Amino acid sequence: MIRVLCLRQLLGLPQLNIFIADKLAKVKYSRHLSRGALFGCQYRMYSTANVDHEDMSKIRNIGIMAHIDAGKTTTTERMLYYSGLTRHLGDVDDGDTVMDYMEQERERGITITSAAITFHWDHHKVNLIDTPGHVDFTVEVERSLRVLDGAVAVLDASAGVEAQTLTVWRQADRYSVPRMVYLNKMDKPGASVGLCLSSIKQKLKVQPLLLNAPIGTGREFEGVVDVIMMEKLVWNSKICEDGIKFEKKLLSQSDGKLYEDALKARHHLIGQLADIDDSIADLVLADTKLDDIQSEAVRKAVRSATIQQKIIPVLCGSSLKNKGVQPLLDAVNLYLPSPMDVHHSFIDFYRTDLCALAFKVIHNKQRGPLTFLRLYAGALKSGSTVYNINRQCSEKTSRILQVYADDFQDMSTAVAGNIVLIAGLKQTYTGDTITSSQSSARAAAREFHKTKATDARNSEELGAPILAGVEVPTPVFFCSVEPPTMALQKQLDFALECLQKEDPSLKVDVDKDSGQTILSGMGELHLDIIRSRIANEYNVDVDLGPLQIAYRETATESTEVEEILDKKLGDRHHLVKMKISLHPDPSATQFKHVILMSSREENLDHVKKHQLKAIESGIQSGITNGPVLNFPVINVTVHLHSFHLGPGTSIAMVSACAAQAVHKALKQANTVLLEPMMILEINTDEDKLHGILSDLAQRRSHVDEIQSRQDTRVVRAITPLAELMGYSTAIRTISSGMATFTMELSHYEQMMPLEQAKAIERVTGFAPVL
Structure with a gap:
């Protein structure tokens, strides 16, 4: 029995989504599908008009997070294409992606700012945020995860859990975000599900639950097995290059080893669920045959365990080769929570009044400041006045916009559970709590006092409950910035004010002694992109001083x-x-x-x-x-x-x-200097390993471990940031361009007297007396 997901283009209806029929429906497959002639192929379709936007159970607020180059943006672009929102497959290398819309992103081929978009899949509304993978932009991940209900962590199937994966995973832990893992790049040589599952267990300290097993690996990868439904999904690039059409059929004993492996994987999955879910445990204890346990019961158990963060569902595919993305979209609807599944205690204080968190601010040349809001309670109408609890001021909204990356559509009303963009809020910053009015804030404060007064020393000083803001990481680099002429100083000040409002990790100070403007940021790339944005978006060709380390x-x-x-x-x-x-x-x-x-x-x-x-x-x-x-x-x-x-x-x-x-x-x-120590992770070939280790020894590095991943070596070391200035150029020279590295702040460490003296001389120009 073969069921086919048909091409939108063949129907001439690119904005419609066509889904696989119910699993019991019998579908005749024909290789001669043509426009207007489906030859008995059953399908169902819907437009966005049929979706109930006020049904919170049908809303998914999710984020895509991962290590750099794991394939986040490529996966997102496939989601948009298969949902019918876009008509072409965006490619990062070609610079034509929807989500990486900034000029800097398309030039460098990386995600710099988190981009939001809304699409529909199987009668569900999905608000999706694609986050950066580079450590310099970790605050973008931080503030996105703060407002999401669920997240998809994308892993390179040939590398498993990498350095930045650990960082974003810890950020998701901070906000208790339920997650699933998507093993991307199954078509790469050395891709291994076993390796990935092992690294998830060891490094992330969580229990993975394999829902989709791959059919073939490397160049032989052609599809996945749905372990719960015992179905085989195969993408044939010769028949359908863009992956929108695929074959699905139930596995049977005639499939031989594939059937046996899938059955074994299903039994293992049920065994894992029996340890954490009472309903599945009852069925197992009642001597129900594992083959007789209904798929719907298994799915329900997986969803419950995922929302409670007891397990991590794992799926696999190859986004670039257009394989495995549709099952991932189905899993988002099936297993990640809706706003109704994630209860926030502070909502009780506001009842039916508006309660929203401003988690990001951007500047638009035509519309001015635009504020991203996550609505937790109540509703917001276009043109209404809102009250900012943090700033204790009222502001009037001019427009409510639905976000489609860098495109916006007007909305008349936004309801709880959604993520929207608001125009007109000039005094609102990242982390501010918004409510309907000052009286609403006072009413929430009275409710808050009733529960907190016994614990507080003075309940009268308790204000209205506010949502926890975003934790901004400590900047590790700083430099001076100057306009080409003093006439442009005012324009530079305006640009820095706007950029600082957009990016909380960018700090702007004025040196009391020299009067210079000082920028502090997360890394060399971060500050370089700030310079480029000032030049391109605000027409000020600024000069940056030499990069310096932010000691403590x-x-x-x-x-x-x-x-x-x-x-x-x-x-x-x-x-x-x-x-x-x-x-x-x-x-x-x-x-x-x-x-x-x-x-x-x-x-x-x-x-x-x-x-x-x-x-x-x-x-x-x-x-x-x-x-x-x-x-x-x-x-x-x-x-x-x-x-x-x-x-x-x-x-x-x-x-x-x-x-x-x-x-x-x-x-x-006896005050001393502390220097920032970085976690450095280097991927290199075996023959370049010796040269890299020798270089690290000269940089005061402490090598923690060296891992083997097929034909590559992964070096993990703790290195002073001062020794990594310009390291990207050095490692290219040592490895002939074959090695890559990532780094993130680990901790601050006391410097030795000699190194402290060198640091003081670098900063002041004078050598101290030892």
Whole structure:
């Protein structure tokens, strides 16, 4: 029995989706399909008008995430084509993809910014975000995963779990996003499902559940076996080059070893589910034959376990060869959660009022700032006024837009569960919570107080509940930026303001001593693309100064100081006395609160809350610039031992005294530099391995492990960032262009005195006295 997914082009209806008929329907297959003549082939089709956009159970908010070059964008382009949204197969190498629409993306062949798009598949609405794979743009992955209900992790089937895969996986763990894995590039030599399943278990520490087994590998890869349905799906590129048509038939004993392997895989799958799902366990314990367990029951169990993140469904295919993408789309609908399946407790506080998170801001030359919103509760109408809880201001929306990469379509209303683009919000930033009105925020705050007042020291200070924002990684590079003429300074300031609003990982500061504008970013590529965008989008051909490392500073000794601020300004006398101690603490990556150290001699209960906030503000200001090279100080805790305030003293003086005390303590605490250490992963041929290892030894690297993947070697090392400046050029020379590498921030590590002296000389131009 063969069932065929027919060509849209043959129907002359490219915007319609044609699906395989029900598994019991008998379909006669003909090689002579022609326009208007389907020869008995049964199919069903629908247009987007038939989809109920308000049925949250039919909505999927998903992201595509992976290591660089694993095939995310290619997979997304196939999804758009098979769903009927596009009429051509976009190719990254040709620079004609829908999702990589920026000029920089098409020139470099990489994804730089996360792109959103909406399409329909099997009566479901899919809001999809294609995320970057390069570590320099990890914040794009971070803020996308923050608002998604599910994600598809794409792996290179010949490489398994790679460095950036681990990074994006940890980001998804942070937001508890249910995931599935798609093993792409099954047509590559060395592609191995076993290798991938093993690396998923060992590196990601999760339980993979193989749903689609490959039929052949390498050049022999022709399709997959649906393990649950016991069906064979085969794509014949000679009959249908674009992969929209494929054969599907039930496996039988006549298929020999393929049938036996599929049956064995199905039994193993049911055994895995029996350990985590009660319904399947009951069937197994009731001595039900494994072959008799209904496919629908298995699918239901897989969906439940996926949403609870007990297992990770695994599918396979080759997106570039147009094989295996349709089963992946079916799996998205079947196993990843809808907005109804992911309950957020804060929704209860807003009830039917609007509750949305602004997770991204872009600038459009015609429309101005455009804000991406994920709606969690309520509805939003075009032209309505909304209230920004974080900024405590009201703004009017001008338009609601449905996003199709760089194209937009107007909507009159957006409802909970959707991701939309809003025009008109000029004061909204990434991470802000939006609600219907100020009264809605107050009502939510009252509900919030009822549940939190017993745990809070002062329930009156609790505002309306806000959605957790996006965690922005620490920049590791910085450089100066200057316009060609002073007349363009204002234009540059506007460009940087817009870009900083779009990209939270880009930091812009002004050096107090030199007056130069300083850019801080995630890497060389990140800052280079910022420079290109300023030139191309804002017509300012800026000059970037030499790239420098963003070091950190820390104290190596505990110290205690007493500070007195005694000043008379005008007719007011200001007097502040405080004693603090500063202590090294490797676990304190960021300063949060000062620790009160009450004693018999000094009781600090008299310190009021606004005074404590002023002290903490001063401490925060004091550790922003360390005494060695004015870099931020980390890994320290501050204790307050005594505090006295003269009558009439302003709060600003309290902060100033605390900042002076911290500066004094840091000078006495033997402050040293910390340098960023990077996780470096290099893929190279066997014959180039020795040269690469020799070079790493000269770069103060510590090699953790060397793995074998077929005919290649994977070197994983911890290396100081200062030693990796221009490494892309060096590794091309050493390996004759055959090696590739990725790196990401691991941690900060104390420098040796000699290396610290070199760093100080590089930054200041003067060699310190050792």
